[in-house]
Amino acid sequence: MAHYDLTISVALQWLGYKEDQIHLDWEKVKVPFRCRHVFPNRLEREAIILSFYAGILMNSLPVEEIFEIYDNRSSVKNWPGAKKIIFFEDRGFQGHCYECSSDHANLQSYFSRCNSIRVDSGCWMIYERTNYSGHQYYLRRGEYPDYQEWMGINDSIRSCRIIPYTGSHRMRLYEREDYKGQMMELTDDCSCVHDRFHLNEIYSLNVLDGCWILYEMPNYRGRQFLLRPGEYRRYLDWGAMNAKVGSLRRVIDIY
Template sequence: MSQYSGKVVFYEGQCFTGRKLEVSGDCDNFQDHGFMNRANSIRVESVAWLCFDHPDFKGQQYILEKGEHPDFQRWNAHNDHMGSCKPIKMYGKQYAVKLFRGRSWLEHCMSSGLLQTIGFSKNCLGSIKVYGDGAWVMYEEPNYRGRMYIVERGNYCSFMEWQAENPNIQSSVGWSTISKPLNPAAWL
């Protein structure tokens, strides 16, 4: 098993009841596997997973780390819609990101509850380049709040490529195979 393959089990009912769907790699449409687009509980057996409330890796994103999630409120969802998922690709220990706004850019490798405090004067990003070993979680609001977006190693030329509704990003957290959990609110 590679570093970023794993296993996750989705259940139709709360507390791991009802029909289930076991996934061990990218799954672009739960309905193709006979599972309706509803998940009320999830058991993540290995690695972290990026889940989407619509098929084809579209819609609201949710990060699910190893462990048990007995109801959809545990992963901060507003409803039980779930349509696709994929493991988050983690390569090792080092990670960095370049944030671009027009011709100016900022490179950083530490989490930031407010990007303005590390020198990025505007919250409107033009593009992102993620390099190194880890992934980044970008948040629309300061202090790791609001809609979140995962960006893995690669280039993202516009906010649409990281599945955002707009280019506003105000906080970010880097994550590698040895980092703290992806939920920074738990760190405070």
């Protein structure tokens, strides 16, 4: 992982390098013009780097999304590591705004209310209260011109968290606390837990791979809860007040 991070860092620095600086360095060492190599422009550098990582991308992205990266002339903001969310105080992306690119446990000092949001990249969980508490709302890349668009109950957003991307998803659901009773395994989205498993309540969970969003109601409606890899021996562990589980969705977007 350290080697991967270093490689990404070097690649981003190379993308930011200016061609005129290269020419200036050549002048310093007095290299004849005919001997100078042609330095690739930014678009060519992006193509080289994307080609280098093609194997990694092919293992983690649908082919259509890879083509989209090339078609849109990718820049740094399109890289898997770049995340950004913008909070607006008023509806329709108006009023004072605040940009965020990392987890933030307390947003109170940056805006007093939040009535619209634009997610430029990444998947996010936003929270009604500070320290990742209160009602939770799952946001993917897109525009949310009104808090009702993210199923909010009010205009209070006080903390946010980036949801990390993983290539695989797997969880086990149990009908009793402490992993007792019938066990069911899930590896894909489930729009109705009752239809698939004939249960309305799940008392414990074990998330083995990936991040998931749990909804109290079927068809991805109702109160939401972020499930990260780990053990949830009772519904209180994921922040719920009861064992109702209506649907479950994988977090699969990385932009």
